Amino acid sequence: MASSISAGLSLKLGPQRRLAGKVLHSSSSHSPFHNPSLVSSYPFSATGAIHFRGQRAARDAPPPTAISNSGNDVAVASKAVGLEKDPRELWKRYVDWLYQHKELGLYLDVSRVGFTDEFLQEMEPRLQKAFKDMEELEKGAIANPDESRMVGHYWLRNPKLAPKAVLTQQIETTLDKISEFAAHVISGKIRPPLKDRFTQILSIGIGGSALGPQFVAEALAPDNPPLKIRFIDNTDPAGIDHQIAQLGNELASTLVIVVSKSGGTPETRNGLLEVQKAFREAGLEFSKQGVAITQDNSLLDNTARIEGWIARFPMFDWVGGRTSEMSAVGLLAAALQGINIKEMLAGAAMMDEANRTKIVKNNPAALLALCWYWATGGVGSKDMVVLPYKDSLLLFSRYLQQLVMESLGKEFDLDGNRVNQGLTVYGNKGSTDQHAYIQQLRDGVHNFFATFIEVLRDRPPGHDWELEPGVTSGDYLFGFLQGTRSALYANDRESITVTVEEVTPKSVGALVALYERAVGIYASLVNINAYHQPGVEAGKKAAIEVLALQKRVLAVLNEASCKDPVEPLTLEEIADRCHSPNDIEMIYKIIAHMAANDRALIAEGSCGSPRSVKVYLGECNVGEMYD
Numbered sequence: 199m200a201s202s203i204s205a206g207l208s209l210k211l212g213p214q215r216r217l218a219g220k221v222l223h224s225s226s227s228h229s230p231f232h233n234p235s236l237v238s239s240y241p242f243s244a245t246g247a248i249h250f251r252g253q254r255a256a257r258d259a260p261p262p263t264a265i266s267n268s269g270n271d272v273a274v275a276s277k278a279v280g281l282e283k284d285p286r287e288l289w290k291r292y293v294d295w296l297y298q299h300k301e302l303g304l305y306l307d308v309s310r311v312g313f314t315d316e317f318l319q320e321m322e323p324r325l326q327k328a329f330k331d332m333e334e335l336e337k338g339a340i341a342n343p344d345e346s347r348m349v350g351h352y353w354l355r356n357p358k359l360a361p362k363a364v365l366t367q368q369i370e371t372t373l374d375k376i377s378e379f380a381a382h383v384i385s386g387k388i389r390p391p392l393k394d395r396f397t398q399i400l401s402i403g404i405g406g407s408a409l410g411p412q413f414v415a416e417a418l419a420p421d422n423p424p425l426k427i428r429f430i431d432n433t434d435p436a437g438i439d440h441q442i443a444q445l446g447n448e449l450a451s452t453l454v455i456v457v458s459k460s461g462g463t464p465e466t467r468n469g470l471l472e473v474q475k476a477f478r479e480a481g482l483e484f485s486k487q488g489v490a491i492t493q494d495n496s497l498l499d500n501t502a503r504i505e506g507w508i509a510r511f512p513m514f515d516w517v518g519g520r521t522s523e524m525s526a527v528g529l530l531a532a533a534l535q536g537i538n539i540k541e542m543l544a545g546a547a548m549m550d551e552a553n554r555t556k557i558v559k560n561n562p563a564a565l566l567a568l569c570w571y572w573a574t575g576g577v578g579s580k581d582m583v584v585l586p587y588k589d590s591l592l593l594f595s596r597y598l599q600q601l602v603m604e605s606l607g608k609e610f611d612l613d614g615n616r617v618n619q620g621l622t623v624y625g626n627k628g629s630t631d632q633h634a635y636i637q638q639l640r641d642g643v644h645n646f647f648a649t650f651i652e653v654l655r656d657r658p659p660g661h662d663w664e665l666e667p668g669v670t671s672g673d674y675l676f677g678f679l680q681g682t683r684s685a686l687y688a689n690d691r692e693s694i695t696v697t698v699e700e701v702t703p704k705s706v707g708a709l710v711a712l713y714e715r716a717v718g719i720y721a722s723l724v725n726i727n728a729y730h731q732p733g734v735e736a737g738k739k740a741a742i743e744v745l746a747l748q749k750r751v752l753a754v755l756n757e758a759s760c761k762d763p764v765e766p767l768t769l770e771e772i773a774d775r776c777h778s779p780n781d782i783e784m785i786y787k788i789i790a791h792m793a794a795n796d797r798a799l800i801a802e803g804s805c806g807s808p809r810s811v812k813v814y815l816g817e818c819n820v821g822e823m824y825d
């Protein structure tokens with residue numbers, strides 16, 4: 199280890215940093231910003247967006263108005279300095295900046311991010327504004343202006359913080375109901391009609407209605423939980439069949455939790471319909487095994503109420519899907535698996551409290567947001583690679599992907615400027631990824647910064663053994679983390695390290711809260727609404743149009759197939775009769791998909807040459823409406 203660290207530290211700055219090093223300060227008279235002819239030869243543009251040579255240039259160069267709004271001038275002034283390489287200085291930086299939350303056993307090391315004092319000074323007022331924004335949000339401001347909604351996930355772990363007594367009461371009542379319900383299910387007091395007790399959970403939901411529970415199950419479920427959990431988080435029929443097949447006879451002892459804030463998400467609805475069909479085929483009564491988590495009065499809520507499902511839990515209007523882990527969405531599944539949800543909430547509450555300080559150095563969420571801003575120039579010019587060195591935290595990067603990207607990936611800022619903001623997140627786990635893509639991180643395209651998640655405790659006490667004199671498996675894992683961090687830094691790749699002592703309900707709650715707040719602060723720094731997701735609607739709308747077109751295609755084919763003799767149609771003819779000549783490619787895809795799926799549709803000709811294809815239905819459905 200020691201040799202790899204010192205070898206790394208002796209390396210020189212890469213060419214990109216040296217180039218960057220020429221840009222001293224945006225206000226300097228020698229700055230290339232004052233000489234338009236020089237602009238293209240430097241890694242920063244005149245507008246302040248970062249240009250990395252030979253890499254993704256300037257993230258579609260947002261217009262100058264947007265840049266000045268998100269203050270990239272600050273990043274420009276500071277990115278010009280290379281990373282510290284002197285071991286003593288680096289140690290000093292490590293010690294000076296190390297954040298520790300004693301009670302949570304959580305540490306944050308930002309020493310391998312090269313922000314400067316000047317950058318900090320320039321960011322200070324904007325961070326103070328972000329703190330104010332968070333304060334307002336916690337007090338119940340309409341922090342999601344587009345949807346006219348309050349943003350209250352912080353109240354979930356500190357109900358007294360809610361701006362109205364009625365909200366406090368709703369949170370507390372729901373929490374009591376979750377604990378009681380889970381206890382009754384585990385004890386068998388609430389049981390399925392044909393079995394002594396529930397043994398399995400099948401959770402149906404997508405996005406924020408799945409990712410938190412999936413992450414927490416992987417991180418915290420005991421080896422032998424009172425109920426094992428499975429997920430249906432897609433409308434892939436084969437995936438759904440697989441989950442149901444895996445349950446086998448245990449379907450009779452499966453508690454099905456359907457999770458959807460809106461109560462109308464198509465993937466979730468389809469999952470429910472598929473599972474209900476499986477119940478019918480097995481002679482089981484779904485309503486006696488179904489639970490809904492959704493907003494009051496949603497389609498799902500009404501269905502569950504009318505059909506008499508065994509329980510319904512609320513999702514509050516003021517909790518977004520991606521920040522719903524501490525609501526019934528995350529807590530019910532966790533409690534049923536025997537995870538201590540009070541500890542999760544306590545960990546999150548403690549982290550929230552730590553993040554309320556206005557002293558940046560003592561505020562871990564602000565430190566994270568600051569590092570993100572520094573590393574990406576405040577325009578998402580670099581990706582965040584999340585590397586937990588602990589198998590049980592495998593899904594953390596996936597969970598963060600939605601939390602960060604759905605929150606920060608926005609076209610417009612709060613003033614209506616087109617900014618195309620975002621921060622790309624991906625990752626898996628260490629050291630596994632060392633044998634997959636770390637090669638590129640170390641030596642290849644420099645378009646990322648890393649976040650290591652370190653867990654100090656390797657195994658529960660009493661189980662460790664030395665597989666070599668003085669060395670355990672956990673020591674290897676530790677060594678790989680430290681080695682990768684050093685090797686990346688030596689090649690000017692910045693990294694953050696979050697350390698927890700153990701993976702416990704408390705530390706997991708704290709991690710969730712840490713990143714929720716970092717996203718909120720960063721959103722404020724770049725002046726965007728982190729709490730809506732207008733972009734997702736475009737894809738949903740387009741999908742609905744495809745399905746509507748499919749129904750028109752079927753209607754046209756049905757009419758032609760009911761003729762005597764049957765009239766096979768070319769793709770052009772179908773498109774014309776659908777009054778959609780411009781959709782011919784989509785019609786071809788619809789037909790290819792249906793033909794591959796036993797849909798009584800006969801396509802003659804070669805799929806590889808679409809013009810040769812003629813189509814008709816194998817049977818005529820007189821009077822079929824297809825709508």
Ligand SMILES: O=P(O)(O)OC[C@H]1O[C@](O)(CO)[C@@H](O)[C@@H]1O
Nearest residue numbers: 405406407458459460463519734
């Ligand atoms: O809980 P719902 O309403 O089914 O939504 C699921 C997911 O879909 C999204 O709305 C995006 O489509 C996410 O924000 C959300 O977590």
